[in-house]
Amino acid sequence: KAKERGGNTFQLFTESMGVKYEHALHLRNKMQTAIEADSFEVYFQPYVAANSNKIIGAEALARWPQADGSFISPAEFIAIAEQTGQIVPLSTLIMRKAFAQLAKIQHNSDFVMSVNLSVKQFQRENITQLVSSLATEFNVPLHRLQFELTESVMVDDAQQVFTELAELRTIGCQIAIDDFGTGFSSLAYLNKLPVDVLKIDREFTQSIYTDPASQTICKAIISMAHGLNKHIIVEGIETTEQADFFKRLGCMGLQGFLFYKPMPFEQLDNLLNPSDSKASVSSFPPEKE
Ligand code: C2E
Ligand code: MG
Ligand code: MG
Ligand code: MG
Numbered sequence: 001k002a003k004e005r006g007g008n009t010f011q012l013f014t015e016s017m018g019v020k021y022e023h024a025l026h027l028r029n030k031m032q033t034a035i036e037a038d039s040f041e042v043y044f045q046p047y048v049a050a051n052s053n054k055i056i057g058a059e060a061l062a063r064w065p066q067a068d069g070s071f072i073s074p075a076e077f078i079a080i081a082e083q084t085g086q087i088v089p090l091s092t093l094i095m096r097k098a099f100a101q102l103a104k105i106q107h108n109s110d111f112v113m114s115v116n117l118s119v120k121q122f123q124r125e126n127i128t129q130l131v132s133s134l135a136t137e138f139n140v141p142l143h144r145l146q147f148e149l150t151e152s153v154m155v156d157d158a159q160q161v162f163t164e165l166a167e168l169r170t171i172g173c174q175i176a177i178d179d180f181g182t183g184f185s186s187l188a189y190l191n192k193l194p195v196d197v198l199k200i201d202r203e204f205t206q207s208i209y210t211d212p213a214s215q216t217i218c219k220a221i222i223s224m225a226h227g228l229n230k231h232i233i234v235e236g237i238e239t240t241e242q243a244d245f246f247k248r249l250g251c252m253g254l255q256g257f258l259f260y261k262p263m264p265f266e267q268l269d270n271l272l273n274p275s276d277s278k279a280s281v282s283s284f285p286p287e288k289e
Pocket of ligand 3: 178179199235
């Protein structure tokens, strides 16, 4: 009987792998078409200064719209794009769109645009060269660009990535570690890493009032970051209680659905320039004196 079950389990395992493989293959081909047709879009999720709730920047997030109006989740297609290497051309597309929009944000001269990078890109191309040539093409100042990487950069052969990150910083860009706390990085690395910002993962943010260990971990991360002269941006804030907790701990930036969801550029632009919409609103109807 045990043997029978073992055999079944094995069969189920291979079947589900086959289905997954087929699905991944299908998505890969579909993605190739979408890259060539330039049908990827970028949404922007603002983040705010913890001490003023004012928007200080936004994160560019890839969106893949479908014919029926739905979107395929980045959690799904980014993973496949990283496996197939399609993340390299895809990232260039995303970067071009993000930079083109950033160039339109003229009045907020301190506004920062954050772009996610994949470790794959560091293995395949010279990121600093790509960034500086795109920044020149779209006329965006390098100091208004921030690049987010996950902790996996510290796990793999790190030296080349470190050098590249240091170069990006030398030309004026900021570096953030994304989803901080979820990886397996050695804390000893943090001191050597050329980074400016740690983004606390929403897994911690969202469990501070359900899991006491999360509070302890967040406090430790924040005090360590401050001791090493790095800023904190907290991801995934959904409640005012969560926001207050991190404000009290002196975090610099807050990001999450409580403040803003990812949005098309037009919406971000309206948020940053409320004067445009106010002007038209205040004339209809005319105010009484
Ligand atoms: P990420 O970089 O950690 O981005 C944050 C994700 O959390 C986004 O999901 C965002 O919509 C979501 N989020 C933000 N605030 C909240 C909140 O309060 N509650 C909840 N439940 N979720 C929140 P999204 O857009 O689905 O992206 C998922 C991941 O895909 C990103 O995680 C990033 O790792 C990757 N990704 C997205 N766009 C790109 C890209 O252009 N390049 C690369 N390399 N990766 C990307
Ligand atoms: Mg990110
Ligand atoms: Mg993140
Ligand atoms: Mg995250």
